[in-house]
Amino acid sequence: xxxxxxxxxxxxxxxxxxxxxxxxxxxxAAQQPFPTLRFLPVVDEVALRRRRVEEVPLLLVRCxxxxxxxxxxxxxxxxxxARRAEWNxxxxxxxxxxxxxDIRTGLARAAARLDVAPPGRRExxxxxxxxxxxxxxxxxAAVPRAIGLRFERTGALPARREADAPAVLVSxxxxxxxxxxxxxxxxxxxxxxxxxxETPIDIxxxxxxxxxxxxxxxxxxxxxxxxxxxxxLVADAPTFAADVRDAVSxxxxxxxxxxxxxxxDEELLAVVARAGETLSDPAFARQPWxxxxxxxxxxxLAAAAADSGRRLIVAAATPSSSFATAVLMRSTLDALAPPxxxxxxxxxxxxxxxxxxxxxxxxxxxxxxDTIDDDDRRVLWIAVIVLLGVETWMRRER
Amino acid sequence: MIDPALxxxxxxxxxxxxxxxxxxxxxxxxxxxxxxxxxxxxxxxYRPGDDLKHLDWKLAARTGRLYTKQFRETTNLAAALVVDDxxxxxxxxxxxxxxxxxxxxxxxxxxxxxxxxxxxxxxxxEVFVGARTGRRHLQSLLARLSRLAxxxxxxxxxxxxxxxxxxxxxxxxIVLSDLYDEExxxxxxxxRAVRRGHEVxxxxxxxxxxxxxxxxxxxxxxxxxTGRRAAxxxxxxxxAYRDNVTAFLERWRSRAGSEGIQYALVTTDTPPDRxxxxxxxARA
Numbered sequence: 001x002x003x004x005x006x007x008x009x010x011x012x013x014x015x016x017x018x019x020x021x022x023x024x025x026x027x028x029a030a031q032q033p034f035p036t037l038r039f040l041p042v043v044d045e046v047a048l049r050r051r052r053v054e055e056v057p058l059l060l061v062r063c064x065x066x067x068x069x070x071x072x073x074x075x076x077x078x079x080x081x082a083r084r085a086e087w088n089x090x091x092x093x094x095x096x097x098x099x100x101x102d103i104r105t106g107l108a109r110a111a112a113r114l115d116v117a118p119p120g121r122r123e124x125x126x127x128x129x130x131x132x133x134x135x136x137x138x139x140x141a142a143v144p145r146a147i148g149l150r151f152e153r154t155g156a157l158p159a160r161r162e163a164d165a166p167a168v169l170v171s172x173x174x175x176x177x178x179x180x181x182x183x184x185x186x187x188x189x190x191x192x193x194x195x196x197x198e199t200p201i202d203i204x205x206x207x208x209x210x211x212x213x214x215x216x217x218x219x220x221x222x223x224x225x226x227x228x229x230x231x232x233l234v235a236d237a238p239t240f241a242a243d244v245r246d247a248v249s250x251x252x253x254x255x256x257x258x259x260x261x262x263x264x265d266e267e268l269l270a271v272v273a274r275a276g277e278t279l280s281d282p283a284f285a286r287q288p289w290x291x292x293x294x295x296x297x298x299x300x301l302a303a304a305a306a307d308s309g310r311r312l313i314v315a316a317a318t319p320s321s322s323f324a325t326a327v328l329m330r331s332t333l334d335a336l337a338p339p340x341x342x343x344x345x346x347x348x349x350x351x352x353x354x355x356x357x358x359x360x361x362x363x364x365x366x367x368x369x370d371t372i373d374d375d376d377r378r379v380l381w382i383a384v385i386v387l388l389g390v391e392t393w394m395r396r397e398r
Numbered sequence: 399m400i401d402p403a404l405x406x407x408x409x410x411x412x413x414x415x416x417x418x419x420x421x422x423x424x425x426x427x428x429x430x431x432x433x434x435x436x437x438x439x440x441x442x443x444y445r446p447g448d449d450l451k452h453l454d455w456k457l458a459a460r461t462g463r464l465y466t467k468q469f470r471e472t473t474n475l476a477a478a479l480v481v482d483d484x485x486x487x488x489x490x491x492x493x494x495x496x497x498x499x500x501x502x503x504x505x506x507x508x509x510x511x512x513x514x515x516x517x518x519x520x521x522x523x524e525v526f527v528g529a530r531t532g533r534r535h536l537q538s539l540l541a542r543l544s545r546l547a548x549x550x551x552x553x554x555x556x557x558x559x560x561x562x563x564x565x566x567x568x569x570x571x572i573v574l575s576d577l578y579d580e581e582x583x584x585x586x587x588x589x590r591a592v593r594r595g596h597e598v599x600x601x602x603x604x605x606x607x608x609x610x611x612x613x614x615x616x617x618x619x620x621x622x623x624t625g626r627r628a629a630x631x632x633x634x635x636x637x638a639y640r641d642n643v644t645a646f647l648e649r650w651r652s653r654a655g656s657e658g659i660q661y662a663l664v665t666t667d668t669p670p671d672r673x674x675x676x677x678x679x680a681r682a
Contacts, residue, residue: 029616029618029629030616030618031617032613032618032619032620033489033619033622034620035486035496035605035608035622036486036578036621036622037619037624037626037628038578038642039642039643039646040619040628040635040639041630041635041638041642
């Protein structure tokens with residue numbers, strides 16, 4: 001048995017009132033004319049007037065009335081096997097029409113409606129063509145686990161869809177957000193708005209290297225995720241030798257991936273193949289440095305490692321004014337950003353993914369007072385009425 | 399048998415008396431009241447105070463023992479009925495009260511005695527009717543009796559003494575009372591009446607409620623004569639009450655027997671003709 005409004009049991013404290021009434025009420029002695037008092041035992045007036053519980057059966061009936069009323073208000077519900085079976089046989093279903101592509105909002109509303117539904121198994125059926133991006137893991141996770149999920153693919157994919165395009169840096173400290181529209185064979189990317197950004201790369205070079213950096217940003221550089229930063233050491237920088245010693249072994253996967261990306265940059269490889277500069281410091285031949293590019297003689301021209309600040313550090317033998325230095329800057333910046341998905345057409349979420357998200361509804365949950373359609377308080381109210389009748393009869397008979 | 403409730407509903411006391419007496423006399427062929435003249439009835443052992451002229455000297459000479467001759471009285475019997483009309487006799491209620499029962503019994507006895515040609519008188523709280531014979535006297539006595547109502551206190555001893563004094567010669571004194579007056583005084587008055595040579599009989603009238611005490615829970619008892627009140631748990635007090643009442647009744651029975659007083663305990667739920675018949679048979 002469960003109680004739908006257990007706080008109502010506080011009302012059972014009212015049972016103290018009849019007890020107090022029985023204790024405090026002075027015994028009412030009926031008057032009886034009698035021929036003589038000589039045979040009556042000596043009367044102990046104190047004993048007669050002492051406070052005591054009178055008429056215990058009547059007191060018990062009154063207490064039973066109050067307890068029954070409190071129990072009725074508390075909403076008793078006997079969880080019989082038959083009742084549970086009835087609930088489990090009932091399936092409350094909400095259907096989400098995702099034809100407009102907004103499955104996310106529909107799921108949340110359906111879950112809210114099922115939360116106040118009568119006891120039973122609960123299920124949400126989602127009907128949509130399921131274009132990519134219309135529903136994600138987070139949306140599925142937001143639906144309570146007890147609610148079953150079923151996905152029915154209906155309708156055709158939309159011909160036109162918009163999505164966020166990766167943001168780009170247009171200067172060392174300015175970010176530009178973009179929006180891509182996929183409309184059949186035509187893809188349009190438009191700038192949305194700009195925002196300040198943190199410079200992802202430090203250039204350790206002579207001042208004339210700044211012009212090369214500005215030229216690279218003018219071509220728009222993919223914005224790297226937060227925390228990914230690089231340091232480019234150019235050979236003619238005054239602190240080159242000191243900075244080289246700051247290198248440490250690579251421990252972050254993204255740094256390793258970035259070094260590999262730079263080493264595979266065909267444009268970079270083509271440019272440095274014509275250069276003759278060499279990183280002559282024997283330190284570059286050892287760990288933690290990793291070769292990135294070699295000159296026309298096959299000697300090391302650029303190497304990379306990590307630094308103590310968990311940054312990618314790239315050292316180049318070319319001077320600040322070299323074109324190869326500018327290309328290395330661009331390659332390093334590109335390597336900081338994860339690879340972007342190729343321009344997508346409108347595609348659907350795969351059946352395997354939908355199957356993975358699907359689940360059967362769990363058994364009926366414990367009911368709440370606002371969702372229950374029938375409880376057992378009627379029996380207690382009948383008991384209260386019967387007891388009231390008994391109490392009235394007992395009062396009149398005494 | 400006559401239902402006491404039926405008797406209580408009849409207001410004409412003479413009619414009541416006749417009904418009761420007719421029921422009583424069926425099977426009784428002789429007067430139950432013994433006098434000292436007329437037809438010889440029986441011998442009984444001499445008791446101090448008996449008139450010596452009734453001693454059978456011849457029998458004494460033959461046997462060496464003293465016997466008094468008794469005669470069936472015919473015309474010279476005088477009886478006094480002492481009816482307790484104190485407030486306590488009004489219990490349990492006006493229609494079926496002990497007083498009503500006593501008045502009915504007294505009327506029947508008066509009717510019976512008078513119909514034998516004997517004299518009968520009445521003593522109550524504020525009433526004295528001398529013992530006389532005749533139908534008119536009987537009607538007058540019954541009228542006085544019917545006007546009585548239980549109230550106040552009754553000095554049983556004084557009433558007995560008055561009745562004993564006014565009876566001419568030796569007579570019959572019948573007391574109808576609940577005997578709740580002062581016990582020693584009452585008994586002393588009865589004993590004196592016996593000493594004076596009267597035949598004394600007591601109809602001790604009580605109600606079943608006084609014997610059984612059928613009350614429970616807290617009850618405030620109000621004394622009908624004094625107005626004094628006593629509140630108590632009647633259920634808890636029942637045993638002690640019954641013990642006291644039983645002792646009281648037993649005391650009266652044994653003391654009356656020891657003094658040659660005819661004693662009969664009558665409860666008001668007993669049909670009056672049956673009670674009277676039993677009383678008279680005990681005398682016969």
